[in-house]
Amino acid sequence: MRLQARSWLAAALLAAAGTASAGITVDYVKPDEFMDMPRSQQDRERVLKEVTRHFNDLAKDLPAGQELKVTVTDIDLAGREEPRRWAIDDIRIMRGGADWPTMKLSYTLEQGGQVLRSGEETLKNMMYQQRINRYSSGDPLRYEKQMIEDWFQKAILGSQVSQK
Template identity: 80%
Template structure:
């Protein structure tokens, strides 16, 4: 079957855009030793998958040719997990005190193979319950995502301005 010229052109443009798109690589260093993760292996994996998806979503804002490499070395989720005697799973209680989310990571931002920014940072969202949050109350990682968004805008996207 022969492709129509418009179909061929659209396919070529999509392939070129995909090849030139920005990306992210996320690694979790010793996740079993993170300060605060769910006890259930399934729930821990779910947290890491969701965080990786969030980093992927943010990386779509990077200019073509840029690659972000992130190594997460510690996670402390918002609130505290407390066991329930009558249930199989634990419940996360958020009191708004010293139970804010934190994340430790190191990252490298490259453009066409050249390092344009590299740093290690400790993220925290101390006012996590007092801020307006664009993520729904049903999103279990809404406070962590808000914290990661702030970091991404300041440290990664802010580096775009200083490098150009």
């Protein structure tokens, strides 16, 4: 009986934690028209899926009960995609000049149906190759992730008042 009571208690705690967790919704408006995305449909989908996953990872730091809604209207990845003469796929060349990553988005941060913060932003990582980056050099979106994380820390978490 004791074991069953512990199981019920554990299940109740898990259910409570699930309903109290922060969440995020990420939408993309006309992603096929974004300024700089891979040409292949499969690679474009991979980029959007990875960007969404990164937003989801960051949203784990939101205080319980808060919901962030992000609408991405444009993405320009770091570097430029250039065709390779005898290859099927293209290669992304990063020269560190005016080829920095940018992203246009709008966002709304809510809690209990009340808007805490909202706005439109153009994210930029102009010094992307000169900064220390905690993401792996093997991560093709390491500069974009750094840019998104910088924005998230400053705009979303920066002036948070803990409501626990």
